Amino acid sequence: DNSNRWRVIKQAFSKALPMTERRSAVRVARGERGIWQRRFWEHLIVDDADYAAHVDYCHINPLKHGLVKQVADWPYSTFHRYVGRGVYPIDWATALPLIDVDGERR
Numbered sequence: 617d618n619s620n621r622w623r624v625i626k627q628a629f630s631k632a633l634p635m636t637e638r639r640s641a642v643r644v645a646r647g648e649r650g651i652w653q654r655r656f657w658e659h660l661i662v663d664d665a666d667y668a669a670h671v672d673y674c675h676i677n678p679l680k681h682g683l684v685k686q687v688a689d690w691p692y693s694t695f696h697r698y699v700g701r702g703v704y705p706i707d708w709a710t711a712l713p714l715i716d717v718d719g720e721r722r
Contacts (some may be wrong), residue, residue: 618658659687671698676709686710 628648637650661667676696678690687695687709698704706710 622656672709675704679709 620662630651633649634655635649639648643650660669661670665722670695674694675687675695678684678693679687684690686707687693688699688706695704695708699706699708
């Protein structure tokens with residue numbers, strides 16, 4: 617099942633990544649690293665519009681969480697590839713309200 621597949625992938629990745637992050641006593645006791653979100657929800661992408669909404673959500677996350685002032689400032693994003701292909705303008709989402717993939721305003 618999906619949860620077990622992700623557990624195996626995350627476990628292998630975590631073991632290969634040097635442990636430089638600070639871990640709380642709770643994370644140490646549970647054998648957790650600070651690199652993973654504790655919970656997730658599984659979602660089947662149903663069509664092109666749904667896929668586009670999820671890609672938008674991923675691109676907007678660094679902005680949403682205050683890590684950058686505009687989407688283009690996040691250097692690790694595939695956003696730059698999409699801009700190069702003409703999918704987005706470089707200033708995309710600078711004046712848009714932040715909307716989650718489930719339609720919730722943030």
